[in-house]
Amino acid sequence: MANWHCNECENVNAVNDTECAACGAKRSRKFSPQTAEDVHPERVAKSSAGKSPDDPPVERAGAGRSRMPIAIGLIAVAVAIIAAAVVLRGVQGSNRPVVAVPSTTTTTTGHPQKSPSSTASTTQSSPAPSARILAANGSAPVSSGGPTSLVTPFGQADVPAAVGSQVTLTCALFGQGLTVNGGSSKLWIATSQGWFNSLVLSPSLALSSLPACTGSVTSPQPGTSPPTIASGPYPVVTDSSALAVTDAPNTSANQVASLTNGDLVTLICSQVAQFVQAPNVIANEGSNNQWDKIQSPVGWVPDSWVDSQSNGSVAPPC
Numbered sequence: 096m097a098n099w100h101c102n103e104c105e106n107v108n109a110v111n112d113t114e115c116a117a118c119g120a121k122r123s124r125k126f127s128p129q130t131a132e133d134v135h136p137e138r139v140a141k142s143s144a145g146k147s148p149d150d151p152p153v154e155r156a157g158a159g160r161s162r163m164p165i166a167i168g169l170i171a172v173a174v175a176i177i178a179a180a181v182v183l184r185g186v187q188g189s190n191r192p193v194v195a196v197p198s199t200t201t202t203t204t205g206h207p208q209k210s211p212s213s214t215a216s217t218t219q220s221s222p223a224p225s226a227r228i229l230a231a232n233g234s235a236p237v238s239s240g241g242p243t244s245l246v247t248p249f250g251q252a253d254v255p256a257a258v259g260s261q262v263t264l265t266c267a268l269f270g271q272g273l274t275v276n277g278g279s280s281k282l283w284i285a286t287s288q289g290w291f292n293s294l295v296l297s298p299s300l301a302l303s304s305l306p307a308c309t310g311s312v313t314s315p316q317p318g319t320s321p322p323t324i325a326s327g328p329y330p331v332v333t334d335s336s337a338l339a340v341t342d343a344p345n346t347s348a349n350q351v352a353s354l355t356n357g358d359l360v361t362l363i364c365s366q367v368a369q370f371v372q373a374p375n376v377i378a379n380e381g382s383n384n385q386w387d388k389i390q391s392p393v394g395w396v397p398d399s400w401v402d403s404q405s406n407g408s409v410a411p412p413c
Contacts, residue, residue, distance in 0.1 A: 224264045224305070226286070226296040228256050231275050238289025241312040241330060241357065241402075242270025248332050248376055248402065249312050249357045254289055262286040264301060266308035266317040267293075268359070269324055271404045281324075281404070285315040312357040325410060328359040329403045331396065334374045340394035344368035344386035352392035360401065361390040365408035371397035383407050 098107050106117035114121050228236065237253035239245075244253075256262075265285040272281040275294040282293040285308055293302045307322035308315035312330045322328065331338050333356045341348035344366050354360065356376075370384040385398040385408040398408040 224301045225261050226264055226284075226298065226301055228258055228260050228262060228288075228291070229276065229295045229297050230258045231292075231295045236275075236291060236295040238286070238291055239283075241290055242268045242283035243402070243404070244271055244273060244292075245377075249330070256288060256291070260288075262288045262291075262296070264296075264305055266315050267302065267305040268308050268312075268315075268322055268328060268330075269404075270329075270402070282322075285312075309359060311355075311359055315359075326362045327403065327409075328361045329401050330357050330359055331400050332356060332374055332377055332402045333400060334376055338396060338400050340389070340392050340396055342394055344388075344395045346371065346397075348395070351394045354396070360387075360396065362401070362403075362408070362410035363388040363390055364413035365398060365410040366395075366413045369397075371399050373399040377402075381406055388413060 098109055100107055101115035101118065101120055101122075103120040104115060104118040106115050108114075108116055108122070112122065230236070235255055235258050237255050239253055241249040243249075263286060265287075267285070268283050269281045270283045272279060273292045273294065275292055278294050280293045282302065283290050284293055284296055284302055284305065286296075290312070293299065296302060305317075305321070307318040307320060307328055309318040309328065310316045318328075331354050333354070337353040337355050339346075339350045340352040340354060342351050343349075345368055365385050365387050367384055368386045371382070371386075373379045373382040382399045383406065386395050387398045387401055387408055387410055388395055401408075403409045
């Protein structure tokens, strides 16, 4: 427990004493055991004089200064956090991918450098294959209107060709067999100057890799696979009327499509059925009782109207 100081003689007295042991003064004043000091009524009155009840309490000296280090510390922490955030944002920004805009740039040597887009635009497609025309048994060959040396089937006359001239190759078909320059071949090539047997064109390596023709002999287009003897394609030969494609191998079956002279068809298989006479344009040669099932349009046509240059169907039996 705390002692109390006598305000008269400043003597320290026990807390339970009611008068000063030195001077006998009565302890008639208010006492605060927490501070071990008397709260003298006169001193309190003097310190409170001139103040209104609304005035704020007077803080003890040094109380405000004790809070300043805390505030400064908090400000320092806030500044450090803001600085760290700025640095982190800069690091993240440097890791972002840079999108290159195609453009013409200049190196340190001053030479322009082409962008990828301009380089790609200079790429050219492969040129179409070509061949040189050879003499046929010592004479200038002629170009035909189709894969045959006959003039009339496809309505185009033969045209003489200049030996040594270059022609662009389009596609190939099997047709009439010819013996030329000591060899024999049924392969015919559609070129920029008409149709030629493969034996009058050089080099032969380019001919073996050509795709089969599609469309018609008058307007051939390259297909996706090479021609074959068993499936063709082969041109149909007609008179003035169109050739009916039927859903069964006979002329009384339902018609599903029609073909005109020179249209190319791919054979699937063949079947013995109704006899049909060959068209007059080829002097009825090749008349027979076989029918060919074709790939497109799907259906049946009489083999005697398919110019496979044979006396019967070349397709396998169905």
